[in-house]
Amino acid sequence: MENEYIYDLLHKAVKEGENKGADFIEARFDDLQLTTINMTNDILKQSSSMHRKGIGVMAYYQGTPGYSFTPELNTKAVKEATYNAVGLAKSTDSRNKMKLSFERTKGIKDKVKPLIKKHPKDFEFNDKLELIKRGIAAIKENANVTSTTGVYGELYGEKFFVNSDDTEIYWVPVLVDMRMMAVIMREGQQAMSVEGFGASKGLEFFEEKETTPEKVGGNSGKYCKEQLDAVASPTGKTKTLVSPQMGGVVVHESFGHLSEADFVITGQSPIADRLGGELGSEHVTIIDEGISPYGGLYFPYDDQGVKTGRSVLVEKGILRGYLHNRGTAHKMNAETTGNARAINFMFNPICRMKNTYFEKGDLTHEEAVEKVKNGVYAIDMSGGQVQMDGNFMFNCNRGYLIENGEITKPIKNTALSGNILDLLKHVQGATKKVTLKTGYFGGCGKGDQFPLPVGFGGPEVIMDQVLIGGAK
Amino acid sequence: MEFEDLRAKVLEVADSAIKYAKDSGVPSAEAFVFNQKINNVSDNNGKIDSRLGMVQGLGIRVAVGKQVGFASCTGFELESIKQAINQAHSVAKVSLANPMFNGFVADTKTAKEGFLDPEILNLNPEELTNYLDKINQEINRDDKRIISTSIGVRIRWGGYAVGTTEGCLSSSLTTAFTAFCSSVVAETGERKTGDDFVVGRKIIDLDGIGRNAVKKAMDGLGAKKFEGTEILSSVWETRPVSSFLGVALGFLFSGSSYVEKSNPWGEKLNQQVAVEDFNAIDDGQNPEYIRTASIDTEGTPRGKTVTIEKGILKSFLFDRMYGKAADKATTGNANRGFGGPAFESTPVIMPNTIIIKNIGKNIDEQIAEIDKGILIRSEPIGLFTANQATGDFSVTCNHGFLIERGEIVYPLKSFGLAGNYFKTFNDIQQIGSDREITGDMLQSPSITFKNHTISG
Structure with a gap:
């Protein structure tokens, strides 16, 4: 999406909202891409890609907020969302006993993004599936398990923000995550382990010593196995x-x-x-x-x-x-x-x-x-x-x-x-x-x-x- | 806006998505189109917040043989829909085969639609705030023990459609009205909370919600410690027992865990799993229930499934894929939207509405029969921490009362309650007569259980 077009829509929301009588308007555009891959017992149970894109408008009227949103990126839809937000703020103001107004401040102009070496968008589905397969192989190398699940998730995108202070902010959220789950069922006993976490990094995260698929999967298998010999905790x-x-x-x-x-x-x-x-x-x-x-x-x-x-x-x-x-x-x-x-x-x-x-x-x-x-x-x-x-x-x-x-x-x-x-x-x-x-x-x-x-x-x-x- | 306009909208989007998929050479596809208006107004101790908008989106599954890919997008803009279809197709092409996958729905059979309240369509934000006022008016603000209240009213209306390249093009609509009140009260350093809520397909009389929320909190003041550890009977009011059983049966009725051999009741079909008085039906067809629909979220007619009859496990719940894998028919239990909008997830098996049959005595009569026991008045914390394999659970109850010689004697400070789910279904002492229609996924009358371990 062209940045200028988005900023233009957001500024229109601010202007239209103020013209409708709002004291302050915040308008933001989120464009987020989320991917989930789940491999359970060597079957690809889920391979999902979600795209969340739209504009949200918050209007304040005498310290009373009203919020509306639209997934449609055109002037008509954004105006309607803005009018809805202002309408909500105005129509509920007389009942609002806790008004949360705030001072205007000097606007901010900023564009920021984290340092990403291997952005997930630059890699193929199979590259990510391979990470899961490596993790699951590591589980199996470390334990004789009944079932395995490997999940991979990524979130990235862009966020634009504009408000009545004339602030314009653009920033880039990103995170990747992988979890390895193992289950052992033996003689009426069940042992289970989940290992792994995420970071605001690219796929380079899975090359770090403590978070390679081999390390995460290996730990999951190891911890699952040791659960079989676990003792009751003190109470x-x-x-x-x-x-x-x-x-x-x-x-x-x-x-x-x-x-x-x-x-x-x-x-x-x-x-x-x-x-x-x-x-x-x-x-x-x-x-x-x-x-x-x-x-x-x-x-x-x-x-x-x-x-x-x-x-x-x-x-x-x-x-x-x-x-x-x-x-x-x-x-x-x-x-x-x-x-x-x-x-x-x-x-x-x-x-x-x-x-x-x-x-x-x-x-x-x-x-x-x-x-x-x-x-x-x-x-x-x-x-x-x-x-x-x-x-x-x-x-x-x-x-x-x-x-x-x-x-x-x-x-x-x-x-x-x-x-x-x-x-x-x-x-x-x-x-x-x-x-x-x-x-x-x-x-x-x-x-x-x-x-x-x-x-x-x-x-x-x-x-x-x-x-x-x-x-x- | 009229209901038929809503229906036409979702069907049109599903139809055009499927046409685009066919034109693009997609071998097999299923479009799930979701369009829901939301309008929320809340009053948190005088602080008013409101939200209004249309949640719209499409989720598309594409199958290349038994390789399946899924993508979703927000909104109905053609470019976004095309991108989602292309994305799902490209994922399916490189995906691994799922041997259980058995294709998409191929017909347009539907079951009965739930009740639709036309008045909900026309409610505006100002009218919603009048409902807030109604709840507020029941709260005595002169009572200085009331620290805060949180009140909200939410309406939803809309629907979904399922279209497939195999020929399904069906839709279902819903209207929903929710109102709630929670309160925090305090006296001499002791702090208690209470809540009440209603959920229904039509506008509901809100009489009593504010009053009940405050009363529940006040009733908990003056709590005393439960001394020691004892094995006792516990009497559960309808709401907490519905949560308690819902956590257990949501998993135990799952046809996917049955197929995947992780269901502890997997070997128990046609065997006694509960006392003879225990009867459970999953009902996706009662027009009053919030989850009732003419189709499930993969286009199969919703149904009514007897799951436990006279204590005997009669059936698990299935969608198309797991039903086929178990050599059973789908029970119309494909649901979506846990932790996000429905169009962002693929179908998973979940109950529609599990109904536990009313049997005997009301809660007062159950209490009257207890020599020493516990009354549970709100959902304990930790229900989700039960061990699914062994059934062992250990929860903390923050809203319980001691019963002695058939009477409630005083509220208790937080105490532990432990037991075993599998055993507890056979330790049911009484099933009440007081189930009401609520929005809960499981709706049960009050129940008295034997042999729960209580420790202060």
Whole structure:
């Protein structure tokens, strides 16, 4: 699509919206290409290519928003979407008791893209299928499995953004991901493993030492096999060392959502009135950022055209901030944080996370294991659920016992549960090494907008008082 | 806009996509065309948000022999549709053969359409906000224990069409109305939530939604800890038991996991899997149910399948491909759109609406028969973490009550509830008489189970 044509349509939306009486207009064009390949038991179960392309218009009238969208890229359709958005904002304004207006700022003109060495669009379907085949072969080399599944996913495209500040932003989202799943069913026992994750990179990601198909598939087979000899985990409140993966999901799902400012200003979050208060131990520092030196998701601008930065949510246990869009930041007299995100043009941006993680500590892995002494090393999870009061439950599908300061036996699937606001008080340290990941498979599901890629990870974190196993 | 205009629109797009596919030399193709108007208005503690638009798109499967490729595009612009067809074709050509693939639907047989409410087509955003007001009016804002409320009303109308190069050209339409309210209340540092919602094919009376959401939250205040660990009976209200059983039966009824030999009930056909009072039917034809349609999403007429009769497993649910692989007929259970718009996914087997038959006593009568047990009033967290192979589950209940000597004595703080799905179907103590039509994928009356492990 020609850039000039798109910018012209978006500027028309801004102009038409303002002429209709809107105080402020944001117009964006998303053109995203998504590909999924799934090979199960050597059968190509899915080979899908999705193209999402369209324009979304947000209108603000006296601080009341209205959102509309169209997949049609012509002036008539864009005008209609704009009139709908303005109409919604105006017609609901009299009922809106929480107006979230914001100051105009100096417009931004920017074009950014990540450094991609092997862009997925430059490679054939068979190149990607070959990656899966290599991963599955590696599973089989490492275990005598009952079934295998290899999945590959890619997302790339372009995003254009224009608003009443005369901002014009163009940026390029990209990510690739591959997962390898193995199942062994033997004598009434089932063992299962899932390995792999994604990155905002091109296919060069699968040439890195830790993420080659051979490494990912090999680990999946190995971890699946060792599950057959797994022992029952201890139950009850247990000192736990959580991996970057596990800690990342816990901090995203259980804490991150509570810090989203739309939940805060409406009183839904239990940390709504606790800014400056002590939430956790001195070892708890929680960060949310758009482009991180640790990897994860590449996310330079949010869907309100705000440049993303590094937000400190919790600093040494003290709550320091929330995740804002422009309206909530203005209402709460805070800096914008670039957290207005929408999954595609059919949805309005809402406050959501970028790359969220516990900040590093000062321990080595060995020191962390030693410090736990006796407990559980929780590495990976599959599925879970959280509630807005901070209660969570995650299914740990890969973990080990820690006995006398050493990692010993693998444990069977078990549940990790608790309340994050209690748990943060029991964080006892973190390792020096931080790893961030992202993914095409899974993601954040707030407000029916699933799955939105986010970045997650962190260091390994020692948490005491984690409820393992639930009821037995 | 009229229903027949909607139908004509999706059929026309499906027909032109198939014509283009044929003209381009595509050997076999299936076009799934989706067109749905959405209009949402919500009030989050006074903060109003609204969204209005048309979700439109096409998903195309192309088969070259048994090699299948899929592509989708948003919108109905001809160039986008042509690109999607060409993309699906090029993927199919280099794809691996799927030995189970058995072609696309070749006829235009349809079943009954669900109820369509013409009033939904004409609702405008201002009228939707009146529904918000109706729910809001039931909430006593002078009660300082109410910290926040979240209220929403959503309408959907539209439909889909399936066209194939083999001769299918069929469509189905739907209207849907959803309203919900959730509340957060707090007292002396204790915080509780409650919610209520309705989903239907027509505009529904919203009486009680705001009131119920607040009452559910308030009822949870003053919670006490459940001491120790005990094996007890648990009485589940209709909504939470529908979620509980839905998670289990959605997988256990799956014809794909049956064919792939990963279904724990795979060897149990015509065997007892539940107590004799337990009867389950998958009903894609009741005009009131939200998922009822004249065709499924690959063009097969939706149907009604007896899955469990008197506790005996009678059938799994199938689409065309897995039905053929199992030497059975399709049951019209090809569904799309999990985690995104329907046109972006290929068909997968999912239940239409599973109905658990009403049997005996209402929930008060069930509670009255319990000497010591637990009442579950909202969906526990962790249902999806059950071990699908062994059936073991362990969940956390945040809205439960202690029952003693036939009476509810007090709300409980979060507690664990564990058991085994396969065992629990045989540990059903009572099946209630109080199932109502809801929008849930599984609709059950209240149920009392024996032998759940409860720990505080």
